[in-house]
Amino acid sequence: MNSDLFESEEKRVPSAKYLAVGSLIVAVLGFFFWTQVDQEVVDIGQLKRRQQVRRLQEENESIARPDPDVVFAELAKLGKAAPIPSYLQVDRNRAGAWIVRKPGGKVAAVLPFPPQQSPKPPSDAQPIHENPGFLGAKACEECHAETFASFSKTSHHLTSHLATPQSIRGSLDSGKNRLGTRLPNVSFKMVEHDGAAFQRASFMGWEFEIPMQIVTGSAKLAQTFLYWNDDELYQCNVTYLTDTDSWINSPGYHDGDAAYERPIIARCLECHTTYVDFREPVNRFTPRSLITGISCERCHGPGREHVEYHRENPREKESRFVTVPSDLPRDKELQVCSQCHSSITPLKGRPFRFRPGDDLIQHYEPPGEESGNSVHTSNQLDRLGRSKCFLQTEMTCVDCHNPHQFERGNIALFSQRCMKCHQPQACGMSDEVGEKISTNCIDCHMPFTGSDQLRLDTASESIFPEMRDHYIRIDKQASDAYLKQNAVSDK
Ligand code: HEC
Ligand code: HEC
Ligand code: HEC
Ligand code: HEC
Ligand code: HEC
Ligand code: HEC
Ligand code: HEC
Structure with missing residues (x-):
């Protein structure tokens, strides 16, 4: 039986048409820059360097941000919607969203655009604010090739990108692409057609598709998907959970709804992208200004001036117009x-106004009393701040984390970092554990802990992803658990 109102899910290769559209846009943009530059009276050397910077910016755009090709052609594939069956009723709520449900029904499909239509393609409007100089990490590669190469593998760099069917971690293959709900007639399928990926909601016999255009999350824990409706950004109902390799309702969503109207606010993008022009209120942005991934510049400051200066002064060995967090006073370094x-x-x-060296309090309200240990309310600093290691030294995050390297899971390496200050023999357990103590200080002193503040619901259970507790201390329970586990594995 195939209840789909849509054509088959067979995969297709992206058509050459879009490449053609892309080159056309690049050509038009190129012409635009060229004529603009041509009108200025500047010396040729400077002109060349500016063009180089621009080319660099364009190259960078093609990787780190939605080049017009992708945004306005590929991403504008908007999915389809079937006619709404007559037994469903359509209303609008106070916020202006469209609600489709059975009369008096408790669950609903909720959309920020009229149902039966598709979301509007991403707006091609120009930014309304000047970019303060963010270029994206690729712009640093030319002079910091090694750092860029290793950095590009980190979760910071990978924490957001433009979706392609291949870059989505969850399966789009029939059989593994479905999320059921507690209601037999509400479900989702993640599908691919026309070279793009979609969430196809099946709600009480009505079907509609929403594109997955932007991926948030390096997939260490999860990936969440965003889509544009003109210049408004929204979150999709379905999220991918790495732990179970399955599709789940996005955190906080109500099982049985098909909700596509949750706005993505600027704060969300502030933590998961390098920069985007915010148009206010709430979830309106300039799509073409988006620089995905967290680039070097969120820790070192916007790079444009630095890049331009060093291009114009290639013999200069002293860096200019750039901040190194470890040169800042400790509290400021931590605030980065x-x-x-x-x-x-x-x-x-x-948003996007914090610069390394600033006080957080200039830009954000102070954190509330509650600062637990979960992914989104977590406060590694708060937990670490209770530790003697932190209180009795000048320790910062960088004592243990190299921001330019992917080091996840390398417990022996992290243990080396403890041993910068501690002899393994200083640990009361060193005799019992023996030599191999020097390969793992972490499991006993920084155990994984779950948190009820980050609850992820799957169809059958709730999952609480576990994170390292940064409150470094003597933890008898963790210690016993470690010894038990190792006694077993030693046999
Ligand atoms: C045209 C070459 C060039 C480009 C492009 C470039 N840099 Fe640099 N950068 C330099 C030079 C030269 C130095 C000084 C020598 C050194 O420390 O390597 C430097 C140093 C630095 C330093 C260390 C500063 C210090 O005082 O120790 C940081 C941080 C830095 N750059 C960040 C960046 C970032 C971020 C980007 C991309 C936005 C970038 N650079 C792009 C040339 C460049
Ligand atoms: C602009 C926001 C931002 C800044 C600034 C930032 N981080 Fe992160 N960091 C993130 C996000 C978001 C993730 C999760 C990325 C993911 O997995 O999708 C992350 C992940 C990490 C991880 C986990 C890496 C892994 O693969 O397990 C570490 C460690 C980390 N950050 C340390 C730091 C340190 C140290 C600093 C300061 C030097 C810092 N971060 C600055 C946003 C930021
Ligand atoms: C204050 C900063 C902050 C805000 C705001 C924020 N996040 Fe995060 N997010 C993080 C950090 C930090 C992590 C990684 C936690 C870790 O590894 O310790 C993370 C992790 C994630 C992950 C899992 C990443 C992975 O690799 O598994 C997803 C998905 C995610 N965030 C999506 C979002 C979305 C969507 C929003 C907005 C609705 C949002 N976040 C708002 C900081 C933030
Ligand atoms: C999460 C924050 C963060 C990100 C992202 C980041 N850096 Fe750094 N960077 C730092 C910190 C902190 C230091 C100081 C490290 C220290 O003192 O041990 C540093 C130091 C540097 C230095 C000085 C020399 C060195 O290696 O210590 C250079 C150059 C540099 N970074 C370039 C880059 C470039 C290029 C990128 C992107 C490809 C980048 N950084 C991304 C935080 C970051
Ligand atoms: C920058 C130096 C430094 C680093 C790095 C460091 N510590 Fe410490 N640590 C200290 C100091 C100082 C103390 C307090 C004096 C003491 O107990 O030795 C301490 C205390 C401790 C204590 C005793 C806590 C208590 O409440 O009695 C433990 C356990 C500990 N550290 C484990 C670790 C582990 C595990 C790591 C690595 C993940 C680590 N430390 C990294 C400096 C450091
Ligand atoms: C004493 C060493 C140490 C210090 C200092 C430290 N961390 Fe960590 N951090 C670790 C270890 C060990 C892990 C676990 C790494 C792994 O399993 O890959 C970790 C993991 C993380 C993660 C990944 C999420 C998780 O819990 O698995 C984030 C994010 C993070 N640290 C951020 C920070 C930030 C931000 C600071 C500064 C406020 C900081 N760390 C200071 C040792 C440290
Ligand atoms: C099997 C779990 C386990 C491992 C592995 C472990 N510790 Fe411990 N550590 C403990 C326990 C339990 C104590 C308290 C022992 C006591 O009071 O007799 C302790 C005590 C300590 C103390 C405090 C000593 C004091 O007297 O104040 C330090 C510092 C410490 N450990 C550091 C480390 C370092 C560094 C490593 C890795 C080289 C490490 N530990 C590995 C369980 C462990």
Whole structure:
């Protein structure tokens, strides 16, 4: 039986048409820059270097941000919607969203655009604010090739990107692409056609598709998907959960709804992208200004001036127009990380204005009393801040984390970092554990802990992803658990 109102799910190769459209746009943009530059009276050397910077920016755009090709051609594949069956009723709620449900029904399909239509293609409007100089990480490669190469494998770099069917971690293959709900007549299928990926909701006999255009999350824990409706950004109902390799309702969503109207606010993009032009209110942005991934510049400051200066002064060995966090006073250095690694605090003004060296309090409300240990309310600094290691030294995050390397899971390496300050013999357990103690200080002193503040619901259960507790201390329970596990595995 095939209840799909759509054509088959067979995979197709992206057509050459879009490549043609892309080259056309690039050509038009190129012409635009060329004529613009041509009108200025500048010396040729400077002109060349500016063009180089621009080319660099364009190259970078093609990787780190939606080049017009992708946004306005590929991403504008908007999915389809079937006619709404007559037994379903359509209303609008106070916020203006469209609600489709059975009369008096408790579950609903909710959309920010009229049902039976598709979302509007991403707006091609120009930014309304000037980009303060963010270029994206690719712009640093030319002079910092090694750093860029290793950095490009980190979760920071990979934490957001433009979706392609291949870049979505969850399966789009029939059989593994379905999310059921507690209601037999509400379900989702993640599908691919026309070279793009969609969530196909099946709600009480009505079907509609929403494109998955932007991926958030490096998939360490999960991936969540966003889509444009003109210049408004929304979250999709279905999220991918790495732990179970399955599709789940996005955190906080109500099982049985097909909800596609949750706005993506600027704060969300502040922690998961490098930059986007915010148009206010709430979830309106300039799609073409988006620089995905967290680039070097969120820790070192916007790069344009630095890049231009060093291109124009290739013999200069002293860096200019760039901040190294470890040159800042300790509290300021810590704040570079805690712009994103503390609890989600509301913005005081416009987003993307924090610069390394600033005080967080200039830009954000102070964190609330509650600062647990979960993915989104987590506050590694708060937990670490209770530890003697932190209180009795000048320790910062960088004592243990190299921001330019992917080091996840390398427990022996992290243990080396403990041993910068501690002899293994200083640990009361060193005799019992023996030599191999030097390969793992972590499991006993920074155990994984779950949190009820991050609950992820699958169809059958709730999952609480576990994170490292940064409160470094003597933890008898963790220690016993480790010894038990190792006694077993040693046999
Ligand atoms: C045209 C070459 C060039 C480009 C492009 C470039 N840099 Fe640099 N950068 C330099 C030079 C030269 C130095 C000084 C020598 C050194 O430390 O390597 C430097 C140093 C640095 C330093 C260390 C500063 C210090 O005081 O120790 C950082 C951080 C930095 N760059 C970040 C970036 C970032 C981020 C980007 C991309 C936005 C970037 N650079 C792009 C040339 C460049
Ligand atoms: C204050 C900063 C902050 C905000 C705001 C924020 N996040 Fe996150 N998010 C993080 C951090 C930090 C992590 C990684 C936690 C960790 O590994 O300790 C994360 C993890 C994630 C993950 C899992 C990533 C992975 O690789 O598994 C997803 C998905 C995600 N966030 C989506 C979102 C979405 C969608 C929003 C907005 C609705 C959002 N986040 C808002 C900081 C933030
Ligand atoms: C998560 C924050 C973060 C990101 C992202 C980041 N850096 Fe750094 N970077 C730092 C910190 C912190 C230091 C100081 C490290 C230290 O003192 O041990 C540093 C140091 C540097 C230095 C000085 C020399 C060195 O290696 O210590 C250079 C150059 C540099 N970074 C370039 C880059 C480039 C290029 C990128 C992107 C490809 C990048 N950084 C991304 C935080 C970051
Ligand atoms: C602009 C926001 C932002 C800043 C600034 C930032 N981080 Fe992150 N960081 C994130 C997000 C988001 C993730 C989760 C990425 C993912 O998995 O999708 C993350 C992940 C991490 C991870 C987990 C890496 C892994 O693969 O398990 C570490 C460690 C980390 N950050 C340390 C730091 C340190 C140290 C600093 C400061 C030098 C810093 N971060 C600055 C947003 C940020
Ligand atoms: C920058 C130096 C430094 C680093 C790095 C460091 N510590 Fe410490 N640590 C200290 C100091 C100082 C103390 C307090 C004096 C003491 O107990 O030795 C301490 C205390 C401790 C204590 C005793 C806590 C208590 O409440 O009695 C433990 C356990 C510990 N550290 C484990 C670790 C582990 C595990 C790591 C690596 C993940 C680590 N430390 C990294 C400096 C450091
Ligand atoms: C004393 C060492 C140490 C210090 C200091 C430290 N961390 Fe960690 N951190 C670790 C270890 C060990 C892990 C586990 C790494 C792994 O399993 O891949 C970790 C994991 C993380 C993760 C991944 C999420 C998780 O819990 O698995 C994030 C994010 C993170 N640290 C952020 C920070 C930030 C931000 C700071 C500064 C406020 C910081 N860390 C300071 C040792 C440290
Ligand atoms: C099997 C779990 C386990 C491992 C592995 C482990 N520790 Fe411990 N550690 C403990 C326990 C339990 C104590 C408390 C022992 C006591 O009081 O007799 C402790 C105590 C300590 C202390 C405090 C000593 C004091 O007297 O204040 C430090 C520092 C420490 N460990 C560091 C480390 C370092 C560094 C490593 C890795 C080289 C490590 N530990 C590995 C369980 C462990």
